Amino acid sequence: MAYFAQQAVNAISLGFLYALIALGYTMVYGVLTMINFAHGDLFMLGAFICLLLVTFSPIALPFPILLVLVMLIIGGLGGLIERLAYRPLRDAPRVSAVITALGCGLVISNTTLSISPYSRAMPEVFNDQYFNVFGVGISTLQMLIIGVSLALMIGLDALIQKSRFGMALRAVAFDARSAPLMGISVNRIISLTFLIGTGLGGAAGMLYGMAFPVISASMGVLVGWKAFIAAVIGGIGNIRGAVLGGFILGTVEIFSVATLPSTYRDLISYSLLLVILIFKPYGILGRAPNIKV
Amino acid sequence: MKSLLIVIGCCGGLLLSGCGKSEGPSVKVGLNVELTGDIPAVGASARNAAELYAAQVNAAGGVAVGKDKLPLRLIVGDNAAKAEQAAAVAQRLIGQDNVVAMIGPDASACAIPASEIAESLKCPMISPWSTNPKTTLSATDGSPKDYVFRACFTDTFQAGVLAKFARNHLNAQTAAVLYDVASEAPNGQAMLFRETFEEAGGQIVAFETFTTGDRGFSAQLTKIKAANPDVIFLPTYYSDVPLIAQQARRLGITAPFIGSDAWSSPEIVKLGKEEIEGSYFCNHYSTQIATPEAKKFMEDYRAKYGQDPDDVAALTYDAVGLLVEAIQSADRLDREAIRDALANIPQFEGVTGKMQFQPGSGDPIKSAVILQIKDGKFHWVANATP
Known part of the structure; x- marks a missing residue:
């Protein structure tokens, strides 16, 4: 019993991390129908920025300030990439934008690699405590990650559903050509979307680096792909879908290891995801795009 | 002074990673190492140790081949700890750069594909650190490869x-x-x-x-x-x-x-x-039970790079040492002759201990140590002999 409870805790903390990264992919896709393949690398950079801030800050920065700084820096960088690399290609064929995104990702990861070819140990941002509740281990860090992720997700959902910015964002996502006729500045909305989406990626990178405190330039690759898959499963472009997809992927991964030989983990989890896509080609919460005549 | 200039010239050539053309004849040895990727510390140690050996042998006049003493020149290729890149680097070093032998790769995932290339192009290869049995065995029938050796145990x-x-x-x-x-x-x-x-x-x-x-x-x-x-x-x-x-x-x-x-x-x-x-x-070795040769190597390494050599460094130093001994006993820059000389080295006194290749195999007979991590350092616990 304690065994499955522990595995459930493992699944929830992994699911939250996947969900948080998947949110960034899905936001950008929802507005631009473009997959930002540099997201995994900005995620990695989030962890490195946190490391730099902790190492070089003259005073010990508390966790909330660190988180906000990392989100601002990575978000700013994401906005800059959008302005410099993606905006000139907005009317170009989709494949050009995808290749540009891959290129941006390679530039980021290889720049990091040239500065820090070695894996680095992430310093402790706060004093982590470990609890044992009826044989199930959970740490304050895990709880913090769950709390912060939950707060960011709920905040994002409220922002999109309730605020004026959210309304404008949904309008741009619905029809980017008609939105300006309603007085919406499309460029500003897209820039802000990038800022928020990549900022969330940076936050996820920082939390991931704290949870798994050996960080390297290649850490974003695998987890970036997994989060992208989670976003697709949930229905890419759909915020709640990304969270759902992250949870499904995390749970399937953990419980396939928990019950079967771990060598089959990826085979089982990705076969199952393929089956989901056969029955729900646009993801669980996704909708088929409106084709305009 | 002249030899010092050669050393400096060699090091300069290394930095350019084989792009520059050196003057005059030299013993060209390829270095196929993991400078980037997941285990860059391995590649850095291997390159440092090989460069240290080259600098020392060149300072002493070079490698004796026939009547001449030729400088040892390393051509470094980065395999990024990836199998396909390791094979490509092997192809380039052997085919284009015309090295007499190749040192590396170190990770078995890289060493196995690179060893297939070395074997098919009949170029001697010594992997300092690849412990997987498959590195020195043929992929088709499991018999020992002719041209592939290693400086470590399996x-x-x-x-x-x-x-x-x-x-x-x-x-x-x-x-x-x-x-x-x-x-x-x-x-x-x-x-x-x-x-x-x-x-x-x-x-x-x-x-x-x-x-x-x-x-x-x-x-x-x-x-x-x-x-x-x-x-x-x-x-x-x-x-x-x-x-x-x-x-x-x-x-x-x-x-x-x-x-x-x-x-x-x-x-x-x-x-x-x-x-x-x-x-x-x-x-493969412990700094705490070092022989006088090993102590000297550790001091030289520390003086040059400001850190203790790890086992990759020690094994790479031995791999280059084995190769130079084989070249000198073959007495000509011929890949086949070097291969034969390497297989027949009676006993090599390396930094990582005594070694000798098993007859008809590229695997040496040598011992291992067990270390324990204590207070952030490696402490010797036991020796294990074959």
């Missing part, structure tokens, strides 16, 4: 040493294994450990895997915890060990960890903290 030997250590020294009845199923060396070490541990009367209670790039191991470790082993074998590279150890301790696993030579980079104690304290691993 995983078959290492797994036996560790299994016996776990059984006899740690009194372990049961063991768990967690390893990267997508990586060649860990894969082989895990299988061989399971075999030898069971042969020695032990029982494997959990045999779990992950894939390269994974950071979270909670599911596998929760399973291992439920199996309650006496010892946990982690044949993974130094960058994964601290993460696994930390997550294991947090889940309340108290069993000691043992590891393979893939642990031996000093980076491991920078990345890991108290969680890896007390763990044991098998290694």
